[in-house]
Amino acid sequence: MNRHVLPGEPPVEITLRRSARARRISLRVSGVDGRVTLTLPKGASEREALEFAGEKASWLRGHLERRPDEVRVAHGAELPFRGQTLSVVSGPGRAVRLGSREIAVPGAPDRVGARVLGFLKEAARARLAEASDRHAAALGRSYARLTLRDTRSRWGSCSAHGGLMYSWRLIMAPDSVLDYVAAHEVAHLEEMNHSAQFWAVVDRLYGDHGEPRRWLRENGAALHRYRF
Structure with missing residues (x-):
């Protein structure tokens, strides 16, 4: 797989992937991490595929802009747990404690994410x-x-x-x-x-x-x- 950058504002990184089963050039944006994949069928050139991506540039950037922003889990962040939104707050002691509306995480701030992940x-x-x-x-x-x-x-x-x-x-x-x-x-x-x-x-x-x-x-x- 090759990577190319679609020029413009902002530039978009695209991964080119060849597929023997593909019948046409297609562009896909992952709903999980926003990665953009440009799939080429047998016989299609990279130039042709990149031209196709360029024609879809407005759609592509609009789709990426609508994706929810990433959330870095730290003190002050909000996090879903069993379907409820809880606030990540600083807490006493050694153990992560679950409250009705919060997750209390003790220790150094740079360890909050790892401790919540373990919990x-x-x-x-x-x-x-x-x-x-x-x-x-x-x-x-x-x-x-x-x-x-x-x-x-x-x-x-x-x-x-x-x-x-x-x-x-x-x-x-x-x-x-x-x-x-x-x-x-x-x-x-x-x-x-x-x-x-x-x-x-x-x-x-x-x-x-x-x-x-x-x-x-x-x-x-x-x-x-x-x-x-």
């Missing part, structure tokens, strides 16, 4: 383990292990060997969303596909999943704007 991952593991255990028991199956990652393309996965993987950022979403993702991945222990039978299992474990799926589609990308 979120610990909370995510506990909540996701509880939800996964509950859904697996309802299904009469067991999973091999549970791991957390900071994934960008998916909120969870289930391996052929029964390993569950989740994005720890789910702890920032409403409880119903986290619970739905856990039900979705546990359902793969029985159906390793997205067939009608699979969705019937999800319905059995969770119920009507339209609302949490909609929430993730509309709000999920914004969870990646928080930097620690």
